[in-house]
Amino acid sequence: GEIQQDDDVVFRVTLTEEGSDAPLYVQEQARIRVPGESGTASIFDIQVDGLASKIIGCDVGDTVRVEATVPDEYIDPTLCGADVLIEMQILEASSIEPATVEEVLKQYGSPNESILRQQIRMALDSKATRDQHTVIAGQVFEQLANSTDIPLPQRVETDFCNSVAASAQSAMERRGCSEDAIEQRLAEKEDRIRTIGIQLARRRV
Numbered sequence: 648g649e650i651q652q653d654d655d656v657v658f659r660v661t662l663t664e665e666g667s668d669a670p671l672y673v674q675e676q677a678r679i680r681v682p683g684e685s686g687t688a689s690i691f692d693i694q695v696d697g698l699a700s701k702i703i704g705c706d707v708g709d710t711v712r713v714e715a716t717v718p719d720e721y722i723d724p725t726l727c728g729a730d731v732l733i734e735m736q737i738l739e740a741s742s743i744e745p746a747t748v749e750e751v752l753k754q755y756g757s758p759n760e761s762i763l764r765q766q767i768r769m770a771l772d773s774k775a776t777r778d779q780h781t782v783i784a785g786q787v788f789e790q791l792a793n794s795t796d797i798p799l800p801q802r803v804e805t806d807f808c809n810s811v812a813a814s815a816q817s818a819m820e821r822r823g824c825s826e827d828a829i830e831q832r833l834a835e836k837e838d839r840i841r842t843i844g845i846q847l848a849r850r851r852v
Contacts, residue, residue, distance in 0.1 A: 649704050650681060650704065650737070652699060653680060654742050654743065655679075656737060657676055658677050658678075658711075658738060659735070660690060661734045665731060671822075682699045686698075690715075690733050706737070708737060710735065714733075716730055717729045724843050725843075807845070807848040811843045812833055815833060815840065819832060
């Protein structure tokens with residue numbers, strides 16, 4: 648039947664960069680639990696907003712298409728900030744029975760629901776504070792990098808550029824990309840890799 652919220656769904660997923668016809672990443676089987684209407688889901692480590700509204704009501708065999716923007720901090724540096732198209736062909740779908748309160752309490756070893764709720768709230772507050780500090784620190788470093796002209800030794804610049812290229816290569820290898828595809832991608836993005844490498848070097852040196 649039609650897919651509903653909280654269903655367990657298996658997709659074949661592809662990610663294509665805007666302006667390209669060939670998928671950059673392909674995953675033959677990716678599994679997610681359909682979030683609520685306002686929830687997000689992680690596809691290729693990219694948080695996709697509004698995904699549930701596109702999936703709910705679909706059937707096995709349908710293909711869902713969503714546009715997304717890759718975050719500035721991403722495992723593949725050559726994709727940071729890029730607009731991409733994610734296509735998901737639905738292969739399987741099944742309903743999941745929600746756990747009872749008693750089962751959840753037992754799983755987390757909490758004496759009662761009130762204490763568990765408090766523990767969850769404290770954990771979420773702590774994460775929100777850490778995330779805010781990370782954003783502020785990133786903004787400070789960005790401002791310093793943009794306002795300060797720091798001469799970099801060639802060796803340092805080269806090391807950071809090589810590190811960026813290695814990160815991109817590793818990310819593509821984990822996604823199952825061929826050696827030829829990786830080599831072509833790194834060659835096409837050579838200028839961007841150099842730009843990112845210099846930015847990172849100025850932040851950290």
